[in-house]
Amino acid sequence: MTTASLLERARAAAAAVPDPEIPAITLEDLGILREVRAEGGRVVVMLTPTYTGCPATQVIQQDVRDALAAAGIAQPDVRITLSPPWTTDWITDEGRRKLREYGIAPPAHAASGPAAAVVRFVPGAAGARPRCPRCGSGDTERISEYGSTPCKALYRCVACREPFDYFKPY
Amino acid sequence: MSANPAHVEYVTRLGDNALVLGQRLAEWCGHGPALEEDLALTNVSLDLIGQARLLLTHAGRLEGAGRDEDALAYFRDEPQFRNWTLVELPNGVAKHDDYAVTITRNFLFAAIQVPLWEALAGSADTELAQIAAKSVKEARSHLRHAGEWLVRFGDGTPESHRRAQAALDRLWPYTNELWAADEVERAAAQAGIGVVVADLKPAWDATVDAALAQATLSRPADSAFVSTGKQGVHSEHLGYLLAEMQTLARQHPGARW
Numbered sequence: 257m258t259t260a261s262l263l264e265r266a267r268a269a270a271a272a273v274p275d276p277e278i279p280a281i282t283l284e285d286l287g288i289l290r291e292v293r294a295e296g297g298r299v300v301v302m303l304t305p306t307y308t309g310c311p312a313t314q315v316i317q318q319d320v321r322d323a324l325a326a327a328g329i330a331q332p333d334v335r336i337t338l339s340p341p342w343t344t345d346w347i348t349d350e351g352r353r354k355l356r357e358y359g360i361a362p363p364a365h366a367a368s369g370p371a372a373a374v375v376r377f378v379p380g381a382a383g384a385r386p387r388c389p390r391c392g393s394g395d396t397e398r399i400s401e402y403g404s405t406p407c408k409a410l411y412r413c414v415a416c417r418e419p420f421d422y423f424k425p426y
Numbered sequence: 427m428s429a430n431p432a433h434v435e436y437v438t439r440l441g442d443n444a445l446v447l448g449q450r451l452a453e454w455c456g457h458g459p460a461l462e463e464d465l466a467l468t469n470v471s472l473d474l475i476g477q478a479r480l481l482l483t484h485a486g487r488l489e490g491a492g493r494d495e496d497a498l499a500y501f502r503d504e505p506q507f508r509n510w511t512l513v514e515l516p517n518g519v520a521k522h523d524d525y526a527v528t529i530t531r532n533f534l535f536a537a538i539q540v541p542l543w544e545a546l547a548g549s550a551d552t553e554l555a556q557i558a559a560k561s562v563k564e565a566r567s568h569l570r571h572a573g574e575w576l577v578r579f580g581d582g583t584p585e586s587h588r589r590a591q592a593a594l595d596r597l598w599p600y601t602n603e604l605w606a607a608d609e610v611e612r613a614a615a616q617a618g619i620g621v622v623v624a625d626l627k628p629a630w631d632a633t634v635d636a637a638l639a640q641a642t643l644s645r646p647a648d649s650a651f652v653s654t655g656k657q658g659v660h661s662e663h664l665g666y667l668l669a670e671m672q673t674l675a676r677q678h679p680g681a682r683w
Contacts (some may be wrong), residue, residue, distance in 0.1 A: 277498070305476075305560075306562065307472070307473060307476060307564065308473060308476030308477050308479070308480060308557075308560055308561060309473050309474070309476025309477070309479070310472075310476065311472075318681035338480070338556040338557060338559070338560045339556040339559060339560075340559070341559050341563060373682075399462065400461075400462035400465060400466070401462075401466060401571060402462070402465040402466040402469040402571075403465065406469045406472055406473065410462070423521050425583045426563060426567070
């Protein structure tokens with residue numbers, strides 16, 4: 257097999273691995289699969305963590321090793337790189353669509369830069385509000401800045417009264 | 427790799443600050459004043475422990491003596507820890523947890539971490555620079571969380587205002603250590619690895635003063651007291667924290683699960 261087709265197969269296998277916390281989306285959708293390359297006869301997969309303390313990172317590494325093994329790629333080197341840091345802007349359009357279908361509102365705006373370090377407390381004014389993934393209403397409010405995982409906040413839809421997870425712009 | 431001692435020490439300090447505050451905040455797990463805040467503090471804790479893992483792993487490699495993150499976190503004794511005293515203080519006063527103390531400390535800490543990580547993103551130590559660029563995003567969200575609550579407490583009820591001001595008065599003297607540069611910091615800054623802390627002071631002052639103004643809290647008067655946690659001379663509180671954090675690893679060295 258040529259290196260190119262081997263790498264293509266490795267990339268496809270790694271890209272299709274579901275996120276352990278949000279299995280509706282893949283590593284590719286989430287934008288944390290940075291690179292698949294050959295290095296000294298071995299396949300090297302570069303992943304980047306969402307948050308430094310994300311407990312899923314090690315699970316993801318193992319899942320990628322397993323997926324590559326299942327695709328017949330022996331001894332892959334699955335590495336973590338911090339740079340450039342992941343932001344929610346790396347989530348693909350396909351990933352956003354899948355999140356919505358799964359019941360998680362995707363980030364409503366681009367990840368904030370240095371200038372957005374605010375301490376002002378203004379109820380309901382914490383940036384653009386997400387649309388309800390169930391009924392599509394834009395009339396939503398934040399219940400909790402932190403939710404079931406570090407990357408999510410808890411919101412509620414004022415229109416349909418349903419609570420929902422929101423993938424925070426980050 | 428074996429780096430110079432000041433370099434190792436500098437990175438260890440950063441790692442210990444994150445580890446010790448991460449451990450402190452984890453004490454709120456299951457005890458938060460509201461479910462949302464329980465989640466918030468454990469998530470902030472998780473971020474800090476994630477940063478500590480990266481930093482202590484890096485410090486261990488720089489040291490070149492074969493110590494990994496676990497060896498540094500679980501098998502060093504109190505005098506070998508190099509965190510600011512500020513982060514080891516209890517979550518409240520005496521044995522009574524107080525959310526105003528927890529929030530005010532998080533605020534004062536995040537207010538320096540943001541400009542510190544921003545500056546360290548340009549460090550000559552490229553591994554440290556990458557950790558800094560990653561961590562600054564987290565620090566910004568911690569600052570936002572703590573800042574929002576500080577304003578709510580300060581500009582809230584007479585009782586919440588009283589407790590926020592008391593927390594600020596209590597913690598303020600411990601911020602002196604942040605600005606008291608020593609030989610380690612000077613050597614790290616000289617080598618382009620660390621920062622000159624005085625350069626961060628205007629940003630910290632601006633963040634703190636703006637939040638205190640909104641919170642209707644008074645900035646405490648400066649004092650001459652300087653704590654010495656970063657040199658390994660700690661308050662009476664760190665030992666208890668380490669005992670809880672380290673006991674399992676020391677009873678079962680090398681255990682895997």
